[in-house]
Amino acid sequence: MALQPFLTLAAILFGIGLFGALTKRNIIIVLISLELMLNAANINLVAFSHFLQTPNIAGQVFSLFTIVIGAAEVAVGLAILLAFFRAKNSADVKDVNLMKW
Template sequence: MNLASFLALAAILFCIGLYGVMTKRNAVIVLFSVELMLNATNINLVAFSKYGVIPSITGQVFTLFSLVIAAAEAAVGLAILMALYRKKGTVEADKYNSLKG
């Protein structure tokens, strides 16, 4: 196994997530896609921790912190979505245009 295979897998997952963020109207699905992108970056960190120029366990520590941030992001993002849903009555991301001037 080499480093490039894992980086390629991470790139594929990141691009699928990016496509989902850009094209999906449903705000819940946009949150899903963001989770997918965060996971792709985690794979990169762990792959460099094993196959990097200087193998080090620091990549795994960073991945743990990234997991914590992603969990907090999911919880707060969903709470904001709930508040917006009560306000607007929809989960369509296109309808959330209150900040439009």
């Protein structure tokens, strides 16, 4: 196994997540796409931790931190989504303009 296939897979997964985050109108799908991009970054971290000339565990520790931050982000994001849905009865990105002036 070489390093490049893993990096290529991560790049394509990041592209899928980026496309979803930019085009979808539903807030939950935008959150899901963000999670896909975070996962792509994690694949990169673990692959480099495995393949570097002096293999280093720091990559895996960093991916653990990323997973924790991602979980916190999803919890807060979904809480905001629920509060927003209760206020406006909609889950559309277009309707999120309460703080725009």
